[in-house]
Amino acid sequence: MLQKLCLVIAFALLAVACSPKSEKGKWTEKDKETFKKSCVDEYDKAKEDERKALKALGIGDKADFSQMCDCLLKNAEPMYLPDEINKNKEEQDKLSQKCFGELLGEKGAWKPKFKSMIQGFMEDDAKESFEKASEEEKELYKSFVECTIGKLEKEIDPKEFFNADKKNEILSNAFHKAGEECGIELHLGMELLKAIMSQNIDTE
Secondary structure, three states: OHHHHHHHHHHHHHOOOOOOOOEOOEOOHHHHHHHHHHHHHHHHHOOHHHHHHHHHOOOOOHHHHHHHHHHHHHHHOOOOOOOHHHHOHHHHHHHHHHHHHHHHEEOOEEOHHHHHHHHHHHHHHHOOOOOOOOHHHHHHHHHHHHHHHHHHHHHOOHHHHOOOOOHHHHHHHHHHHHHHHHHHHOOOOHHHHHHHHOOOOOOO
16 A cells, blocks of 8 residues: 555656756745645545555545645655655655654554544444444443554554555554453453454455
């Protein structure tokens, strides 16, 4: 998904023409405005699968995407001319991951947006299993979610979460470890705990 997002951003960056007056660390206002507008406009052009990928990355709407563009501009200006970043895919990835960190937090200090995203994954995946649950079981599950997120926050860096090759394995292992610990701490019955732990978080 990170690769999809970088493609979206790359199209935005390619649209920026470097003014002769811009320098590293000192872009003209015109180039800054062009960079920002070109970047934000790409959200409107994104296809459905790209929008879905962005949402799964915690960028749920145009306002979120605009924040990402602000971060990219802030970090690109000191290091590049407006059109140079397109020439280096590795640097695009580094800038994107740095901005994910600013937008979503880091290990031990998740931003509310990232916490809400993980909470949404957990609640969506458990929805069918808990449709017939009692109010007591539902309250227990809310406590379980809060406990699990608290433990996951200490183990997962949001930037690592977006590594497409490792994301599912990282989250699955951490989720089951945290879930087992929270189940014991909350004194959940074995049947309820098994029902909870049987859920597979789908972040696609």
